[in-house]
Structures are given as structure tokens and as C-alpha cells.
Amino acid sequence: MAVEVDPSDGAWAPAGRGAPLLGRTAELTWIADRWRRTTTQRRAGRVLVVGPGGIGKTALVETAVARATEAVVVRAHAVPGAPPGTLLGNLLAALDVAVPSVPSVEEGASVLLAGLGEKEDRGPVVVVLHDLHDADETSAVAIERAFRRLVHDRVLLLATARPDGIAAHWSRFFAEGPDCETRTLTGLDVAGVRDLAAAMRPGRWSRDTITRLQADTGGHPLHLTTLLRELTDEVLLGDAPLPPPRPLAREVADAAARLSPAARRLLACLAVLDRPAGRSLLGRLHTLADVPLDDAVGELTQAGLVDAASPADDRFRVHHPLVRSALVSGLDEEDRTRLHVDAARALGGTAALRHRVAAAGGVPDADLADELESAAAAEAVDVPAAVTWLLAAAELSSTGEEAVRRVLAAGLLLVDVQDTRRLRLLAPSVREAAPGPERDVILGLLATQDHDPHAALLLQAALDAPDGEPEVRALAAVRLALEHIFRGRGAAADEAAGRVPALSRRPLRLEQARILQAVGRGQHAGPDAGLALLEGHVDGALGADPAITAGTLLLAAGHVPEARRRLQEGLARARSGAASTSTHRAHCHLVEVLYRCGRWDLAQAEADIALDWFADGHLPWAESVAHAVAALVPAARGQEDRAGAHLAAARASLARTFNPQGVHVVALAEATLARALGDGPRMERALRPLPAVAERGGMTSGPFAPWRILHAESRIAVGDLAGARQAVRSWSRGAAPMWFRLARQQVQGRLALATGDVARAAAALRAGVDLADEHAAEIDDECPVELAELRTLLAGLPHVADADELRAAARPVLDRLAAAPLLDPLRVDDRASETRDTTPDVLTPRERQVAGLVAQGLTSREVAEMLWVTPKAVEYHLGNLYAKLGITSRRQLRGRRFS
Numbered sequence: 001m002a003v004e005v006d007p008s009d010g011a012w013a014p015a016g017r018g019a020p021l022l023g024r025t026a027e028l029t030w031i032a033d034r035w036r037r038t039t040t041q042r043r044a045g046r047v048l049v050v051g052p053g054g055i056g057k058t059a060l061v062e063t064a065v066a067r068a069t070e071a072v073v074v075r076a077h078a079v080p081g082a083p084p085g086t087l088l089g090n091l092l093a094a095l096d097v098a099v100p101s102v103p104s105v106e107e108g109a110s111v112l113l114a115g116l117g118e119k120e121d122r123g124p125v126v127v128v129l130h131d132l133h134d135a136d137e138t139s140a141v142a143i144e145r146a147f148r149r150l151v152h153d154r155v156l157l158l159a160t161a162r163p164d165g166i167a168a169h170w171s172r173f174f175a176e177g178p179d180c181e182t183r184t185l186t187g188l189d190v191a192g193v194r195d196l197a198a199a200m201r202p203g204r205w206s207r208d209t210i211t212r213l214q215a216d217t218g219g220h221p222l223h224l225t226t227l228l229r230e231l232t233d234e235v236l237l238g239d240a241p242l243p244p245p246r247p248l249a250r251e252v253a254d255a256a257a258r259l260s261p262a263a264r265r266l267l268a269c270l271a272v273l274d275r276p277a278g279r280s281l282l283g284r285l286h287t288l289a290d291v292p293l294d295d296a297v298g299e300l301t302q303a304g305l306v307d308a309a310s311p312a313d314d315r316f317r318v319h320h321p322l323v324r325s326a327l328v329s330g331l332d333e334e335d336r337t338r339l340h341v342d343a344a345r346a347l348g349g350t351a352a353l354r355h356r357v358a359a360a361g362g363v364p365d366a367d368l369a370d371e372l373e374s375a376a377a378a379e380a381v382d383v384p385a386a387v388t389w390l391l392a393a394a395e396l397s398s399t400g401e402e403a404v405r406r407v408l409a410a411g412l413l414l415v416d417v418q419d420t421r422r423l424r425l426l427a428p429s430v431r432e433a434a435p436g437p438e439r440d441v442i443l444g445l446l447a448t449q450d451h452d453p454h455a456a457l458l459l460q461a462a463l464d465a466p467d468g469e470p471e472v473r474a475l476a477a478v479r480l481a482l483e484h485i486f487r488g489r490g491a492a493a494d495e496a497a498g499r500v501p502a503l504s505r506r507p508l509r510l511e512q513a514r515i516l517q518a519v520g521r522g523q524h525a526g527p528d529a530g531l532a533l534l535e536g537h538v539d540g541a542l543g544a545d546p547a548i549t550a551g552t553l554l555l556a557a558g559h560v561p562e563a564r565r566r567l568q569e570g571l572a573r574a575r576s577g578a579a580s581t582s583t584h585r586a587h588c589h590l591v592e593v594l595y596r597c598g599r600w601d602l603a604q605a606e607a608d609i610a611l612d613w614f615a616d617g618h619l620p621w622a623e624s625v626a627h628a629v630a631a632l633v634p635a636a637r638g639q640e641d642r643a644g645a646h647l648a649a650a651r652a653s654l655a656r657t658f659n660p661q662g663v664h665v666v667a668l669a670e671a672t673l674a675r676a677l678g679d680g681p682r683m684e685r686a687l688r689p690l691p692a693v694a695e696r697g698g699m700t701s702g703p704f705a706p707w708r709i710l711h712a713e714s715r716i717a718v719g720d721l722a723g724a725r726q727a728v729r730s731w732s733r734g735a736a737p738m739w740f741r742l743a744r745q746q747v748q749g750r751l752a753l754a755t756g757d758v759a760r761a762a763a764a765l766r767a768g769v770d771l772a773d774e775h776a777a778e779i780d781d782e783c784p785v786e787l788a789e790l791r792t793l794l795a796g797l798p799h800v801a802d803a804d805e806l807r808a809a810a811r812p813v814l815d816r817l818a819a820a821p822l823l824d825p826l827r828v829d830d831r832a833s834e835t836r837d838t839t840p841d842v843l844t845p846r847e848r849q850v851a852g853l854v855a856q857g858l859t860s861r862e863v864a865e866m867l868w869v870t871p872k873a874v875e876y877h878l879g880n881l882y883a884k885l886g887i888t889s890r891r892q893l894r895g896r897r898f899s
Helices: 025-040 057-067 086-094 105-120 137-148 168-173 190-200 207-217 221-230 233-237 248-257 261-273 279-283 293-302 321-330 333-347 350-360 366-378 383-395 400-417 420-432 437-449 455-464 470-486 490-497 507-525 527-534 545-557 560-575 583-596 600-615 620-630 632-636 640-656 660-677 680-687 690-695 707-717 721-730 738-754 758-774 776-782 784-795 803-817 830-834 845-855 860-867 871-885
Strands: 002-004 045-050 072-077 125-130 155-161 180-184 204-206 306-308 316-318
Touching: 025 045, 025 057, 025 155, 025 180, 045 057, 045 168, 057 125, 057 155, 072 086, 072 105, 086 105, 086 125, 086 137, 105 125, 105 137, 105 560, 105 860, 105 871, 137 168, 137 600, 190 204, 190 207, 190 221, 204 207, 207 221, 221 248, 248 321, 261 279, 261 293, 261 306, 261 316, 261 321, 261 333, 279 293, 293 306, 293 316, 316 321, 333 350, 350 366, 350 383, 366 383, 366 400, 383 400, 383 420, 400 420, 400 437, 400 470, 420 437, 437 455, 437 470, 455 470, 455 490, 470 490, 470 507, 490 507, 507 527, 507 545, 527 545, 545 560, 545 583, 560 583, 560 776, 583 600, 583 620, 583 632, 600 620, 600 632, 600 845, 620 632, 620 640, 620 660, 632 640, 632 660, 640 660, 660 680, 660 690, 660 707, 680 707, 690 707, 707 721, 707 738, 721 738, 738 758, 738 776, 738 784, 758 776, 758 784, 776 784, 784 803, 845 860, 845 871, 860 871
Parallel strands: 045 155, 045 180, 072 125, 125 155
Antiparallel strands: 002 204, 306 316
């Protein structure tokens, strides 16, 4: 029985493709719902459409975007084999953001956030990223990092990718959270096949024919389109079985065979070029000298084999990578070589090298190999491109010795940027090379990644090689120092990094060595010794890492405000494009600093950023540290489930990738949680290893290290008063920071209480409160929590005349911190309760963060940069907190205190 069908009212076809989008009503509704949630609920979203080539991913996304008429649309396409930062650069250009060069990951993420915020001024934004499976790694990390920070923004990310080539981190990125979704496109159902057939070949279709079409093609739109173009009405509508589906290569070959000779030549050129090409480039190809380009382009677009590179582009490319592959594979070797030679001549310069390599066909060519090696040497910044040229040069080398030398040179570049993924691909060739320092450096780095204890032996051999190139030995020294630091062997790291100045004159290498030497010395001689080595080398440094390292050492030494200044300085340098390999470490330590300064909501925001750094899988060893610092604030608030989840994740990470720093921070977070829960034995167990570690020297040996106070309290909590007194007597009294001086008075008060000496306890606590009153400005910025605890303890003692005043002074600080365990001891009368400032209680943690920064006089853009969100998100939070606080302007926030 035949049925009459009409094309769908919602059909849409990209120019020249002929096949409308049909049978995707459910998918379009899904994207439309996601878009409504983004615009009405102000919830940024991420949507990934996955499917094989030709299934209709691009058409689906573009149709959905076309229906979002109020959207500000920003598009970018990933290009296979493109240099690092290409996709990010294309996206920034689409946002009208000008950057002078390829930005770093940190800078790129920051600039991208600012650009998206500016676009939101014009309306809700849709960012379309096509072909994510081809995205370069630098762009991928920066884009993920920026979009993870979007929450209360009217921004929807719509992306397409093929499942066979997409990296695992993209799959996680589009699956984490309620506002992230992935949809896999499969073939059209029977109704979709019917609609497509009716649109392409209007008429009457039998149900049996449609069913057979769907079964034979799996509903694949590209395959369906080919059959509907090729088969006659008699075949389609007859009773005979439909011919079996043919491979795509055959379909493409048949489609090309029906073209005019001129169109076939143009199609072959576009396939070999493998890049969008305008009339200027095509006009330089000898192969197309007598081809009427406009007529040929029209014929190819009408056949659906070629289309514009993007909706607003006047360049052309083969419709789909699968079609291009089929076309190239269909060329005979002689034609393919001739076209590559023609493309190389037309392009010239470095762009021609890829075609010259393809034309060589693997036949040794010493001159071309030398050119490729020279091109690699010129790529001072683009390491992946330099590696590609070196490996191509190795393939075309006229001798095996030259080939091995170039493979090792490529491996050394990858060692320098720690690209272990590509290094592993080279490993078999490297292992076959003759022993030598280059081979040892490469295999040594791979061994460090595999946690092989022999890694240090390989790197040490490369460093000690008497006939090794000095720069290669310097690279070995740096990698060896890093391995020793990772294993907690500070003295060995100090010695290895100290050998670099005699081997290298490269400024960045020398700066890197000094940083590693400072960290190594800090590990074995204490943080002050490391700081002394950095003195005079932070201000005016080339990169961001000297400031970050100084901040790390200052924190270990107990100098919290100075640590905060240096860490923020380092992060600011990194965001402005300064070289850095320690940004993840800076974010983790800044969490600790903000926590110690009583800025707990800001510490939580910074912890979110720190956790983002390993979410893409690039820094698995940092996961333990990131989760441990993320546990600090919920631990201090007594939020056992939340803190426990982070601590469990940290311990699991440590089991996979041991990290001494992670062990230390996990111990601190464990002890903090136990303290909040009043579990003395658990607190003591968590801190038990630290005194012995500190006695051997290292970062924990600083005289004012934070763990010392907790350790003394843990001894009191388990009744070991002698141990607590011994700990207090061992503390240095010279030049102690204010927080440590207040904490010492608190511990002495607790010790006295444990022995029943209330008068002595009151004297110790009162001395601490008086000391704080003498340094009020310093206290407010450095250690408000220590003072609030002193006041609370003192107010809880009998016969304290100003107990109500002490409670009233402590209560707002603890309220702002939401420090429930510290608030519990407070028992205030009704009159004191009436004076309590409850304003912050109605605000969310993010609103408190925004309010606190705006109250300090920061602009929305400055707040956005500090919290790593868009300025629009800041304005959204301001609007909410204005309504909750009953105010109308930023001025009314000035002078108010928020954590």
C-alpha cells in the first residue's frame, strides 16, 4: 500500500548539499530545551553531539542554532593537525578578541572568559565548536578550563565530534554535572527515511520500500542520499530487492565519475590540499590553469561534495573528512604525487613542507630532510610542529645514523615540554638507538612517569656523561631534580639543579634550575634556606614560577600574608602569558593561604579552580593535593561527608601516584576534620608521622609550620600533656608571625585547663586577646580565626567579667565562616543575640565571595578575574545579593565584612 508524504515543514539544508535535515525532531527538541534552560534559568550548559561521519551532526547543530533567533552565535572549527592554540585562536577571533600571539593555557582561559562575558552584553550566547576530535591539545585544555568556570551565565556550548577520534577528557567534560549532556546520533528511523526520501524524490512511496531503505542503510543520511540520487524509480519502487549498500569509497568514486573533467580536477585538488581554499590559492595551481572555477565549484556544491569552509567564508573544502579520504585513496600514486608537488609550489614556505613530504613517498631525500630540520629549528615556540618536522626528516634521512639523531632530537623537545603521550610513540625507536645521554634522558622521563625507581639512574647517567652535549646534560639535570623532589630527596635535587649553570646559558633553563634548587634546599634544609636561595631572583623574573615557588616556601615557613602576595603575583604573571609549569601548585597553595587568613569562601572558590587543573587528566599526580586542600574548609566546618569525600579521593590518588606533598596536606586536612569533630585520637593518628619527618628536615620543618599547633593540640586531646609541653617548648620564639603567637597562647590556655589550672588558662588566653588588640589591623587581615577562638575560650571560663563582649566580638567572625564546631560553645543571651549580624546567613557561598570582594572596592571585572568567572556572572550574583540584603548599589557594601 502506498502512502502520500510531504517534506517536513522544518526541513533545512546547508547551501549546495541538497539533503534537508529530517527525522531529527526529538534531537532538535532536546537542544531547544537545553537552550531554554540556559536562557530562563541562567545556567550555562555544555552539549556534545557525537556520531559517525555523514550522520548529520553539523546539520542538527546548525538547525538548532538557526532556530535560536535571539542568540549571539560564535563558531569555530577544529582543523586536523593544526598547530597548538589554533582552535582557541579561531574561537577568540570569533569573539572579536585580539591576541598578539598564541596564548598559554592559563592566559587563553582567562581571555576566553572575558570575551564570553562581553558577548553576553548583547544577549545569550551559543558557542558552536565543530569537529572536536580534531582539536589541538593546547586549545582543548584552555577551552575546558574556561567553560568549567561558567555557571550562572547565559552561555550554551554546542559541539560535534566523531566517537572514534574524540579524547576521553572531552567525554568527561560533557558528562560532568546536570548542565552537561551528550547525545549520540544514530541512523534515521523509518519515519525519518520516509521524509528524506519524499524531500529528495517527491512522489508516492510504498511502506515496504521505505522499510527496505532504512534496513539496508541503517538510516545513515549520507548513504541514503547516495542511493536516492543513484537508483532509478523502477528499482526504488519495484518489487525486486534493493541492491546491497556499497562502500562509501565506491559511492564517492561513482559520484565523482558523473562530474565534468574540470570539476573532477578541482575536487582532486581540494582533497589533496586538505584545507579550505579560496580562489586566489586555487588560481595558483597549475592543475587548474584552464578550469573555470565558478562553474566547477557550482557543480561540486550541487553534487554535495564540496561546501564553504564556514557559513560566512568564501573558501571551499571537501564536504566531509570521510569523503576527502575516499577521494585521496582513489587517486593513483602518480596523480597524487603530482598534485602534492603542485600544492607545495602554490603554497610555498613552511606550509609547503607537508606536501613535499607526501610527494616524497618515504623515498630518502637528504636535501628535503635538511630543510625539515631547519624548519624545526625555526619553531622555537611551536614544539609539536618542530617535532613533526624532525620526525618527517628522520623518515627521509639518507642514513640510519641521521634518522636516529633526528628521532632523538624530537624526543628531547618532547621531554622539555613533558609530552609523554607522543614520547611513548617514539619509545620503541629510542630504545633501539645506541646508548647515550639523549637516549637516557628520554627513557628516564618515561620511567619517571611509570614510577620506575630506575628513572633517577638513567637521568643521572645522562647528566654525568662526559661527552654529552651541555644542553642535553642540563635538561637531564632539571628532570633529575624534579624526580628527586617528587620522591622527597631534597638534597639530591639541590645538587642536581646546582649543576645547570655550568652547562647552560639559556635564561629560562637557568631560572628553572634555580627554582628547583630552592625547592630541593627547602626540602632538606627548611623553607627559609630555600627562600634565601631565591632572594633577588623573583622580582623581574622571566616566568611566573619564581614568584609561585617563593609563595610556596613562605607558606611552609608560616609567613601567610607574604605567601598570599607572592602566589597571587605568580598567578597574575601566568594569566598575562608568562611561562609557568607551577600554576596548579599556586592554586592549591592559595587555598591553604586563604583558609589560614579566614577567607574560607574564597578558599572554596580557589579549591574549585585547583580541582579543575587535574579534571582533564593532564596532572594526575596533583589530584591528591587538590582534593586535600579542597577538604580543608568543609573539615573546619565539621562537614564530615563533604570533607570525607575529598579525603577519600586524595587517598585514592596517593595510592595511584605517590606524592610527599599530598601526604602532608592530607594529614593536615584529616587533623582539621578530627579537631572539628572533637575526635582527639583520630587527630593524633593523622599527625603522628609529621614530627619525625620535620626532624629529618624539609618543608614541614619550618619553625612556624601550621601542623605544629595542631600537633600540640592533638597531644592535649589524647591526654599526653608532657608531649604537648615538650612540643610547645620546642617552638621558636624569635620573629614568630602573629597567627603563631596567638595560637601559642591558645595552646598554653588549653594545657592549663587540662591540668585544672583555670587562673593560668585565663591569663594565657587574656594575654593573647590583649596582644591581638595591640595589632588590630594586622589581625583582621592575617588571623581573625585565631583571635575568635581565643575570645570564645576565654568567654567560656568562669568569672570572666567581659564574657558577653568577648562572645559578641567572636560571633560575627565565626558566623561569616559558617564554622559550626567553633560556634557550638557560644551561649549568648537574647540581648547579645539581637546584636548579631545575621546578614551573611542569607547569602550563598558564591554570593559571599562576590560581596566580600566588591566590599573591598574591586570592579566586576577584577572580581571575575579573581574568581575565574565572567563579569556577567558577577553582575548576576550582585543582583541576587542586592535583593537579599535590601540594598541597591555597590557603595552600600563598602565597609561591610564578608568572609
